[in-house]
Amino acid sequence: MAPLLTALWVAPLVGSAVVAALPANRPLAAKYAALGVSTVVLSIVAVLFARFSPSDPHYQFVEKHSWISSFGASYIVGLDGVAMVLVVLTSVLMPLLLLAGWNDVERPNIYLGLMLVVESMMLVALVALDVLLFFVFFEAMLIPMYFLIGRYGGAGAPRAALKFLLYSLFGGLFMFVALIGLNLIAGTFDFRAITAAVSPGQFTASPAVTHLLFLGFLFAFAVKAPLWPLHTWLPGVAAEATPATAVLMMAVVDKIGTFGMLRYCLQLFPGSATLFRPFVITLAVIGIGYGALVAIGQSDLIRVIAYTSISHFGFIVLGIFAMTSQGQSGAALYMVNHGLSTAALFLIAGFLVSRRGTRLIADYGGVQQVAPVLAGTLLVAGMASLALPGLAPFVSEFLVLIGTFTRYPVFAVCAATALVLSAIYILWLYQRMMTGPVADDNRKVRDLVPRERLVVVPLLAMLIALGVYPKPALDVINPAIAQHLAERFEHHVTNAG
Known part of the structure; x- marks a missing residue:
């Protein structure tokens, strides 16, 4: 079989x-x-998806080659349903972001080359089966x-980039230490071999050590997600x-x-995940409410969208640590739906800001009269962000809440209040920017x-399609959730309950 995952x-x-090596004076060729x-x-992804068997919960298209055999590291890649939908996303x-950022920089060869590097590394991380x-x-x-x-960002971009890098490196340091500990105990980095030992209880570490290893991994992922209160870099x-870079980051x-x-x-x-899940769920619910409340108080259009993402990431983490099949399937689907809705909302906002030259909400007004298509698409993207029924995020948010309610009804009710808050910040934002008389400086907005x-249009079409008929995505996600996650620690959850 052809090494499709390597390709x-x-x-x-x-x-x-190739793109980076093109002459700087030929920007169109680079684009x-x-x-x-x-x-x-x-x-390549289309071929993988066509050959992927949703009914098979195991890893597919597996490739394995020796890498650093002296301490048990191998090049192992494979796909399950959760990774498959994120690879598709x-x-x-990526092509849509390249089109959106078509005129972001004058000499784009390095800029576009870096975006492709990020795509490559993202794909490796999704298919890796060696820790x-x-x-x-x-x-x-x-x-x-x-x-x-x-x-390539604005005046404050160097400072924002440094903060992002320092936060991420600090989180990665904890994961690196945990990774060393994991290897010393397991003797390998092979993810499948380690989980095979964990399931029947053959993992020999003491509970205290296991908890520390778990926290090392969790901290790194909580910074990257980001989970409140580790969100301040976003x-x-x-x-x-x-805008294209910001969407690449958030989506x-x-x-x-x-x-x-x-x-x-x-x-x-x-076992550690089960022990710490009330703590993580508490942080997730706080993040849901915090992100929504702070978004309401923002005067900067872009920061509103950033804080809505913090709220949405709280929903994803809530679904993961609810440890129910519905919650985890909803969380996996939410990753896809959030990527689509955030991309649509942020890119449309970016198009508007590039025309008007300001991010301040107060500088707008009456835009729907001079740019009705822009206003209409912003409204649909905003409705998706607040999980309007019929649009994709509603399905995933509903699954997360139902899955959480079966074990943590109080947390589910608290998280559901964010639905009201999201309606406030989206509708109020649209009202201030798009309705009313046309502000003088907005008359020339194209x-x-x-x-x-x-x-x-493709983003909105996918949001509608997955909102009306999410079955194809869930058919890919559900077997992986059932096999690799819910069944694996069901006894831990039962014992903890």
Whole structure:
């Protein structure tokens, strides 16, 4: 069988070198080359998805080669249903982000090359079945993201990029120490071998050591997600980075944090995850309410969207640690739906800011009269963000709340109050910016051009399609959840209850 998973991440990595090597005075060639590379990656994913068997809960397309045999590290990659849907999300969003950032920089070859590097590293992290291999690319993607934020963003971008890097490296340090401890105990970095030992209780570490290892992994993923109160780097990055970079961060890269919780924290340390789940759920619910409340009080359009993402990440973490099949399936689907809704909302806001030159909500008013398509698409994206029935986030949010309610009804009720808060910040935002008389400085705001519509329309179409008929995505996710997660620690949950 062809090594499709290796080709999946090698293609954008090689493509990034080609794009970066193109002459700086040929920006159009770099743009089309990057778009072509992302299309190739999307084609490989289409083949993988067509060959993927949803009914098979085991890892598929597995490749294994010797890497650093002296301490049990191998190049092992494979796909389960959760990783599959996130691979699809990454490959679908990348061409759209390249189109959205078509005119972000004058000499885009390095900029576009860095975006392809991030895509490559993201894909490796999603398909890695060796914990060390995952960690290497989990940390390595910080470097291209740092330059994408700091070099190509606004005036405050260097400071925001440094804060992002320091937070992430600090979190990664804890995971690195935990990784060493895990290897000393297990004698391997093979994820499948370790989980096979964990399930029948053959993992020989004491509970105290296991708890420390779990917390090391959890801390790194909580920074990346980000989970309250480790979120403070995100609003600055969102406000200062280019819109395409900010979406790449919030819609794609940050999913590695929640994906890591779902795969590594729960499967490697089910007993510790069960012990600490009330604590994590508490942080998640606080994050849900905090993100929504702070979003209401923002005067900066971009920061509103950033804080809504913090609230949404709280829902994802809540679903993961509810430790029910419905909650975890909802969390996995929420990762996809949040990626689509945030991409749509943020990119449309970015198009508007680029026309008007200001992020302040008070500077707008009456935009729907001069740019009706822009206003209409912003409204649909906003309705998706507040989980309106019929749009994709509603399904995932509903599953998370139902899955949480069966074990933690009080937490579920508290989280549900965020639905009211999200309606406040989205509808109030739209009312202030889009309705009413046209402000004098807004009369020359242009509507979406064909390139921008080519970016926005597929996102909105996917939000509607997954909102009306989420079954194809859930059919891929559910077997993996049942096999690798819910059944693995059901006895831990029962004993803890």
